[in-house]
Amino acid sequence: MASEVTPNKRSDANDVSRSSRTSAFLRRNALQLGILTVFLLLWLFFIIAAPNTFLAPEIYASFMATVPFFGIVALPLTMVVIAGDIDLSFPSIMAVGTVTFIGVYDATQNVWIAFAACLLAGFLVGLINGLLVVRIGIPSLIATIGTQFFWRGVVLVVREGRSAVLVEPKNSLLGQILVGKLFDYIPMQMVWFVLIAILVWYILNRHRFGAHVYLIGDNEQSARLMGVQVERTRILLFAFVGLAAAFAGIIASLHVVNFFTTLGEGHLLTTLASIFLGGTSVFGGVGTIIGTFIATFIIGSINAGIVAIGLTGFWTQLIYGLIITVSVAMHTLLRKRLG
Amino acid sequence: MQSKLELRNISKSFGEVQSLRNVNFRVIPGEVVGLLGDNGAGKSTLIKIITGYHQPDTGEIYFDEQKVDHLTVPKARALGVETVYQERALADLQTLWRNIFIGRELTTRLGFLDIKRMRTETEHLMKESMGFTSHAVTPDSIIGTFSGGEKQGVAIVRALHFQAEIIILDEPTMGLALSETNKLLDFVRQVKAAGKSVIFIDHNIFHVYEVADRIVILDRGRVAGEFMRKDISLELLVEKMRRVAKTGSLD
Ligand SMILES: Nc1ncnc2c1ncn2[C@@H]1O[C@H](COP(=O)(O)OP(=O)(O)OP(=O)(O)O)[C@@H](O)[C@H]1O
Ligand SMILES: [Mg+2]
Numbered sequence: 001m002a003s004e005v006t007p008n009k010r011s012d013a014n015d016v017s018r019s020s021r022t023s024a025f026l027r028r029n030a031l032q033l034g035i036l037t038v039f040l041l042l043w044l045f046f047i048i049a050a051p052n053t054f055l056a057p058e059i060y061a062s063f064m065a066t067v068p069f070f071g072i073v074a075l076p077l078t079m080v081v082i083a084g085d086i087d088l089s090f091p092s093i094m095a096v097g098t099v100t101f102i103g104v105y106d107a108t109q110n111v112w113i114a115f116a117a118c119l120l121a122g123f124l125v126g127l128i129n130g131l132l133v134v135r136i137g138i139p140s141l142i143a144t145i146g147t148q149f150f151w152r153g154v155v156l157v158v159r160e161g162r163s164a165v166l167v168e169p170k171n172s173l174l175g176q177i178l179v180g181k182l183f184d185y186i187p188m189q190m191v192w193f194v195l196i197a198i199l200v201w202y203i204l205n206r207h208r209f210g211a212h213v214y215l216i217g218d219n220e221q222s223a224r225l226m227g228v229q230v231e232r233t234r235i236l237l238f239a240f241v242g243l244a245a246a247f248a249g250i251i252a253s254l255h256v257v258n259f260f261t262t263l264g265e266g267h268l269l270t271t272l273a274s275i276f277l278g279g280t281s282v283f284g285g286v287g288t289i290i291g292t293f294i295a296t297f298i299i300g301s302i303n304a305g306i307v308a309i310g311l312t313g314f315w316t317q318l319i320y321g322l323i324i325t326v327s328v329a330m331h332t333l334l335r336k337r338l339g
Numbered sequence: 340m341q342s343k344l345e346l347r348n349i350s351k352s353f354g355e356v357q358s359l360r361n362v363n364f365r366v367i368p369g370e371v372v373g374l375l376g377d378n379g380a381g382k383s384t385l386i387k388i389i390t391g392y393h394q395p396d397t398g399e400i401y402f403d404e405q406k407v408d409h410l411t412v413p414k415a416r417a418l419g420v421e422t423v424y425q426e427r428a429l430a431d432l433q434t435l436w437r438n439i440f441i442g443r444e445l446t447t448r449l450g451f452l453d454i455k456r457m458r459t460e461t462e463h464l465m466k467e468s469m470g471f472t473s474h475a476v477t478p479d480s481i482i483g484t485f486s487g488g489e490k491q492g493v494a495i496v497r498a499l500h501f502q503a504e505i506i507i508l509d510e511p512t513m514g515l516a517l518s519e520t521n522k523l524l525d526f527v528r529q530v531k532a533a534g535k536s537v538i539f540i541d542h543n544i545f546h547v548y549e550v551a552d553r554i555v556i557l558d559r560g561r562v563a564g565e566f567m568r569k570d571i572s573l574e575l576l577v578e579k580m581r582r583v584a585k586t587g588s589l590d
Contacts, residue, residue: 035507147513159548180455202451206452206454206549207446207450207451207452208444208446208450208451208452209450211437211444211452214430214432214437215430215432215433215437215441215442218430218431218432218433219428219429221428222427222428222429222430222441223441224392224412224428225390225392225412225422225424225426225428226412226417226428226441226442226443227391227411227412227413227442227443228442230442285430285431285432285433286432303525311541
């Protein structure tokens with residue numbers, strides 16, 4: 001699929017006919033069309049292989065309920081990767097956010113204040129990541145492995161390993177807005193996922209901030225020489241991931257009406273797999289929100305699909321790992337070919 | 340005459356390497372200053388201080404006789420400095436229009452991109468001045484596929500597009516064909532005629548001699564000397580350059 005990643009070669013000379021415009025469109029959007037094709041083929045395959053599961057509406061309700069848990073983080077994290085960085089600490093930030101929520105809720109009995117504190121905590125923890133990476137200059141991979149363990153440790157110490165039940169917040173208006181059901185079918189987290197995807201798409205494609213994200217990942221030196229505020233942009237990107245992680249964390253916790261200190265741990269693999277499958281380059285400068293968005297549903301359906309066609313769940317991890325490795329390898333080869 | 344730009348006592352080190360030592364440098368309006376010197380003499384470092392990319396360790400910078408503290412790239416741009424960097428400063432995986440507008444995207448007040456206008460202006464620039472003979476280039480072309488000379492053309496046109504008071508050209512003829520080089524030299528004369536200033540760096544001493552009013556020679560981070568072009572013959576200039584390279588002194 002990634003063989004279409006080649007940047008659009010210059011369209012053929014002097015004829016601006018409709019067909020050449022169409023082909024220019026195809027070339028420009030090859031990546032997104034490629035991932036869409038993979039998505040449709042896989043879907044078709046699952047429908048044929050397990051019609052009972054994949055023709056029933058329940059499975060789609062289930063996808064819409066669970067994919068946002070990691071999809072919401074994958075969106076801003078896609079921007080981080082486009083800018084040439086990575087953040088592996090978001091699973092712990094998911095837990096930090098919910099721990100903050102619980103603490104503030106216990107103190108104030110007000111879900112709104114607790115929710116605001118939860119988001120603020122995520123934003124600040126993300127900001128710290130950004131400062132470590134940008135101001136101190138630690139490679140983001142290493143810095144966020146470090147902070148991942150650190151914040152998980154904080155969560156364990158603060159909670160003394162205890163989980164928590166979130167019945168009251170779940171039944172509150174906030175709970176309904178975050179994880180209730182629209183028309184008794186569509187989970188609200190899906191609505192949030194779509195809204196955030198649109199927002200992030202706008203920032204990345206239609207705002208100066210997003211233009212700078214691409215430039216920084218493509219050639220940081222050029223961006224600096226031309227006056228792009230590289231440091232501020234990179235720091236903010238980490239803060240956005242923190243914010244999104246806290247949001248995803250509280251949603252995931254409210255959905256299951258429980259907080260566990262392991263919150264987020266299962267999402268590292270799915271989130272990264274979505275981003276790389278979606279066509280974002282580990283080397284930066286290339287990537288799309290639409291690609292990531294579609295890929296989250298591919299990733300989200302693989303687990304259900306594997307079980308439905310009769311394989312054991314053990315296969316899931318193998319396939320995620322394969323997806324990450326193959327997509328990254330494709331990008332590496334392509335980059336070599338481009339010189 | 341009032342100076343457009345003045346550097347006083349500028350020094351700059353990178354770790355152990357002292358790239359500039361007590362450099363004084365001045366440009367007046369309507370003047371083309373040629374900057375010559377060996378590899379590593381400090382030419383690019385000097386111009387990166389003027390563009391706000393590097394902060395000098397010591398020394399002062401004046402624009403229009405006004406001292407400017409903590410010069411940054413956006414500040415320098417606002418003061419009318421436009422630059423073709425030696426390293427081109429392009430983003431290979433991005434489209435032509437994004438490259439033209441790096442760091443000063445046309446936006447609404449809230450920062451949303453005016454893509455349509457950036458595309459049209461890029462299209463216009465391509466037709467007017469970029470000298471792309473192949474019709475295959477569009478504003479949406481990814482510039483990584485351009486030839487070296489075409490990329491240099493993008494970097495040059497980008498600097499010319501924005502109204503500048505001082506245009507800095509660091510090895511602008513690198514990779515350019517003869518006809519494009521002549522176009523560039525003509526352009527430098529036009530800029531001068533319009534009363535703007537140019538700082539022109541080139542290893543081709545003939546190019547520099549052709550357009551410069553004044554020639555400054557840098558050697559190992561120091562200003563080794565300067566000449567008015569009208570006071571020195573090309574032969575003598577070549578001879579002096581040779582002597583500087585060998586002995587570190589002009590005479
Ligand atoms: N960012 C940097 N970090 C460390 N050293 C640097 C840096 N920039 C320049 N230098 C050093 O400063 C000295 C002057 O470099 P500079 O690029 O200004 O030379 P130049 O005159 O432009 O040479 P050339 O003609 O080869 O372009 C060199 O010794 C170079 O190694
Ligand atoms: Mg140089």
